[in-house]
Amino acid sequence: MKTQRLTIFLLQQISEPGDAIAQGKSPVALGLSPTSGVEGTLYYLSKPPRLPAWVSYVKEIAPSIPNLTSSSASGVLIVHAHGRHFALTFGYGRSLLDMSKVERQFGLRVALNRIDPLQLRSMDTKTFDDLVVTRTLQASKSTDLPTFGVDISKDILRAVTGEPRDTSLSKRLSGADALVLGTAKKASELEKVLGEALDAFTEETYKENFAWIDHLSLVTDSTLIDGLDQLVAQQLAAGDTSGTHMAMPDPLSWEDIDAFKITSSRTIFQELDLDHYLDSLGDGRSTITLKILKGRQVSAKFLRSGEYDGRWSLYNCLISEQRVGGQLYVLIEGPWLAVSETLAEEVDNFATSLPASRAELGRSNRGETEPDYNKRIAAGGSGELLCLDAKIHAPGGANSGIELCDLLSADGEFFHIKRKSRSSTLSHMFAQGSVSARTFVGDAAYRDALRAEIIRSVDPTEQQKWLDLVPPGNEVVDRSKYTVSYCVIVGSKKTGMDWLPFFSKLNLMQHGKQILSLGFDLSISRIDVAT
Template sequence: MGTSRLTIYLLRNVSQPDDAIAHDKTPQSQTLDPSSGLDGKFYYSSRPADPPAWVSFVQPILSSSLQSVKTSSASGLLVMKAVNRYFALTFGYGRGFINPSKVEHQFGLRVALNRIDPRHIRSLDTKTFEDMVVTKNTQSSKSSELPTFGVDVSRDMLRAVTGEPRDKTLAKRLSGSDALVLNVEILPTDLPKLCEDLFEAFQEDTYKSNFEWIDHLALVTDAESVSKLNALLEKQLVAGDTSNTHLAMPEAIDWEDVDAFRIGGTRKEEYEDLDLDDYLGRLGQDKSEITIERLRSRHVSVRFSRSNDFDSRWNVYQCLVTEQRLGSQLHVLIEGRWFVVSDSLVAKVDQFASALPASTTTLIESRAGEIEAKYNARLADSAPSDLLLLDARIKRPGGASSGIELCDVLSSNGEFIHVKRKTRSATLSHLFAQGTVSATTFVADGTFRDELRKVVEVETEEPQRTAWLDMIPDGKSFVDRSRYSVSYAVIANSTRSGTDWLPFFSKLNLMQNGQQLLNLGFRVSVSRVAITP
């Protein structure tokens, strides 16, 4: 008996196999042979053979026709019942038949975490949530423990895991996200027993011993709270308010293979990327008719360069990422599910951010539409004897292959001022990380400081030159860290008080970088730069 690669989903709210099929899909189907002992239905479709897309590209330079070169695709989906639940096994492109709202989220992930030996992990997929979603896949050359993968347990959400199970009779390797993928020697008639075992693993909480941190985000199961949160989001989208919300793919895909997207509600228009403002703009007046149910029924499809067809992957609601406060609690919408962030984490982050002072430098207002480079130049010109423009003065540390910018503007009182305009398309993570990297390099690398001193000598005149050179010790001198502070200046149009103008996950990133800087002996400040209409 050969090994079969199975991709298994657990379904929810399904009382008969047809309930699992997406409303706009019409695959052919067959009932199962009663003698098999399986209760379910099989769905399938195939496409006639066509020339692959690359044929039309290379044909003009060939001496003969590639008419015989053709490719076709087939899709299969087995929906079967076990332990009073329905499971779906996909073959080829069969996943496209499934109604996404019928999939039990994290089924495969929970099974994998409860069965994988934590000492034998091969890869992790994580998501970091800020102004944008950063998806990472980290693999090891051999099975390793969790610390090998550099996961930040306070802000990373585990999306998928691959590893070796403790019980090798189950499978040689397990991969789990929403689906569970495993290679196993099995007869089709034994599938109900396999699904029974997987469902048992899904219900366990063994994962808490090594992966308890994944519960920092707790799933909201209260229907009334979900309804209120959806109402808040719906109202904002109808008004065109995307300050707390953006679109992101629920899973990692190979970007080099992506040709275009389609988003339901805008006919057959194609998108280069998933952009919420672009989508709302194309909806036009139809934006006023947005409802959560409509967003759930509208598909997001992707066309890969290897195919001429659009593959329906998700619905619009699954692709929305947003932060909403309900009462005193912070909630986030991720992959079509609402999570409440643990109160202890929110309190810790808010306490840290609110305790940071503002910059001691008088930061001028930004002008509407002004790029950061122009703002930095105007800021430096506002106090030429006290502020030195270092924007884009990128210097390499000793032996480094790439350069580092110390800061955008250096103040005479030792502030490394880093400026960033907060937009819906740019994350602040780079800003906060830049402050940590540049400050660390300034202390540790004498070559870097010597390069900066050359900039000062060229771009300043006496008597300021001597003062600026004193601010940047040469490569052989001691650096007194207590003289310096890292100052984050964020250009943002907001009326919110304190640091509430920063998204929660950005504040979490600020806290992590800020703590590193404080531990290194630097002072840290954060300021909001107002925008002049």
Template structure:
């Protein structure tokens, strides 16, 4: 066998670290057409796909003169497994080339390997890009990129609320790499030969085991990944129980979100595949929702599912084209579950296929701040209203409340902003914002609404005039009087301490604890919003309204 010359050039390689309890056979998807090729070291697999027309060719040919365009796509991929020994021990790495990562089982590899290496390598002032996610009823994901090296504080992330998913930048040791970015995989750019790749892997392994990140990025330990198999099994059983509750129409806080940032220019519909779902042509959905998932299961054979072990390895979402799912564009459904659970006195969150434990001190701090905001007596102790609009209709009968729902007031210089000042103004000068805490919109929308309305009320004369005029119109229509006297005439600047911001949230009691409460990450985002409002001088209260 001829030996190739080890040339030195600048390369970007993608590294994944195989878990200690997994083998190469565990890591490679059986459904992929991979072929093993002889190597000097390690194990090498490759795939050469047959050429095929692109999916859009049929449409394009309808516009061509004779429909004869013959365009073909062809792709190839490779995965190289290397055994590496370092001071941290002996481990196996996988290098993916082209679409090779699609041939790998994500759960066979160390989660957050690339992120940990990146944070142990990159000083906080040398970051260039971050991916973060907020874990709420609707999970928001964002990517922030800097045009040059920047400090962590410049990226505008909330270190208490945002889950750091990926970090990239320039490492302190530029001999190791000229640039790095990492999540589960580590993308490493450096000048190297093929023979030096094992050395890079060994260095990455040492960095993975290091704790240098605690100096600048200790906040990531507030939300720590769970690795114990027996604990994960117990937590997964709680999720499976939630699915059973949903199948019989009971409320649940379980929801779904695609754990990756999606290309906004890519249009697609998503379908559900695997055990429990009905066979045949699949319905395509424009977004991923727990309601559609449960509907698809209900229409299939949900009784086939005996535990999370039937869901975790086999259920998938795929991009659907003409009723058929693309095996190239798919995601394990388990990786899309988002759930918060309390188990043996500790709080856990499932996100992107991993369970995270909330640090006790962080949890206690957030809970203490929430209790300070929680009103001892709610506006309404309980309600039979099915949604926010029905609750508003119910409260509208109170002579001491003026309905300002759907009033649109715009600050100066923003005529189309159409901000809603509040849902109700009370005679005790409270701005009341309401939300169905089990609705489709995240509770954080409510917190943000209160912040924006409070800022506009304090700072903007035009907004205050618009709000006062709307109050005059609304009270006349409702047969109520005197509410306009509670508001400044526009020219007078209000004293924030004379008013109060009240958040009213409709919630079902939790199934297990039977307590009325909010999801943990909603409390985290509330703390940030309430802090901003209190800095303006407004007192803030949270009123939990039980849905019965």
């Protein structure tokens, strides 16, 4: 029997099927047969045939090409079964659905509760910092979790595909917000399929192998959600972006993106930057409300069509961290998540346990670039600091260079310096610290190249003290002599380590543990900006 692919969303409580249709969409509504045994409504929309943009483009050099046309159809089947409403999308049907009415992580929970943990095929993860990194990991055949190299304390699982223990529902399940499966059951048997999916959603079998996904739990208290939303809106209206930035909710191919446009701004954005957007609003920034954040649309212009496609609401592009009553909450792609106390405490304790740098480098001037800062501080360091910024050497067998540090102190501190601003991220700096430390210890050719750079660029009367810090390739590195010191240039009034966002601190902990395991000391400091 032919297998039908089903994409199933569980809806939040709605009064009638039409409540799940996105505003501005006007699909045709079609009632289901009373004798079908399925209660619901089918919504569909069909676009007339049109000439694809690529045909017009190639017609100049291939004038005999016929006027090829293509059309698209969208369908959403809203079904009421087992006391809940479900949405099954077909074709481009997801574009008709109001995604704010969707029960988040429904498909993910169903899949994790039913998939055999030894029969995984793919995983989608996101790592959140000042930069959002999306990864799709696929295996050539079914395998277990360790094969995918997922860091359970850092990566957030968005989607999973695998083979279930019991194949009565489907031979393979994929789950994110939607559950995707292949079924041989007829449409008249949908109530049974949806009942099995709903049962799987309420199970807690996933905790046997995937309990780590609860490091971030979905916030369902509407009063709390409203309070967090209002807090973000108030901060943005005041121009405070210290805890919030923007990112694409869905992975798109950058090679196909030309630009972005956001409702209410005439500016064309090359990337989604919250500060840039707020600046573009001028005095209109102060009028920002939650309704505006959810009502304004973010559109992407694709090179293949040359047209702007409304993809998300502005609200769904926000990544925010807020602390309320001692609890840390994060807004990620629409839903609010509560960070488990265990993880939050571990991350905060690690960050606060780190000492500040032994050397006080001094404030950064307003508008001063990182290279200029490094050069100025090194020049004023009375010969105790060596600027190695942009002095990059490729280690043995590597295709790209690795910078040891920005500044090297005479007592063995490797200073990695980064300005935290609207367009920069700290993740690269933290990674640079751990990678350069490992390379310094393990790559003899790398150290020899560093020594050659010192001999080439440093005054002969000053060379020896720096050469003493970089052992030749044939000598063993005394790791106890060195400290990896992260220094962040940031204008912030926050005290303690609160100036560093949670996901940045999580990133720091991951790389910091690697550095400490190598036998290096570790420190982190804030460099204030002169007013």
